[in-house]
Amino acid sequence: MLKELYSWVKKSDVGSKSNSSSSKSSTKSIKVGSKVxxxxxxxKYATGENIPSSIKGKNYTVQQIKGNKVLLKEIYSWVYKSDVGGSGASSKPKPKSFKPGQKVTVKKSASTFATGESIADFVKGNSYTVKQVKSDRVLLxxxxxxxLINDLK
Incomplete structure (x- = not known):
C-alpha cells in the first residue's frame, strides 16, 4: 500500500524538472516541428512511466509544447524538455543502413522486438535475411x- 508524503518546498523549486541554466539554454530553440x-x-515520461531503452537515443519530431514538456510525434508521448536536445541529426552518428536480401545478426544484448514483445534467446546471436527496411527497424x-536497427550487427 502506498502512503502519500507531504513536504514543504520553496516556491522557486517547483515547476521544472531541472533548474540548471544549461538545460534551459539547450531547449530554447525547440519549436513545434523541430527534430530533437x-x-x-x-x-521517465512526463506522465511518470518508465521510458524503455528502445525509445532512447533516437530522433523525434516535436508535435506540441506545454511548459517544460514536449509531445513527440513518432511515439505520441510527453517527455521533459530537459531530456531532449535540438537538432538531433547532429547529436548522434548516422544510423546503420540495411538493404533487403542482406544478412544480419541479432545482437545478444537485444531484449525486445520493435513491436515490444520479448526476443526469445534462440533468436539472439543468429543470422537472418532482411526482407523489408523502415527508418528504425527491419523485417527479418x-x-x-x-x-530495431540498433539491435542488429
Missing part, C-alpha cells in the same frame, strides 16, 4: 519479425 534527440539518460525472414 531523446537522451539515452532519460528515465525466418522469424518474420520487426527488429
Amino acid at each position: 534527440y531523446l537522451s539515452k539518460g532519460a528515465e 525472414g525466418g522469424i518474420i519479425s520487426w527488429v
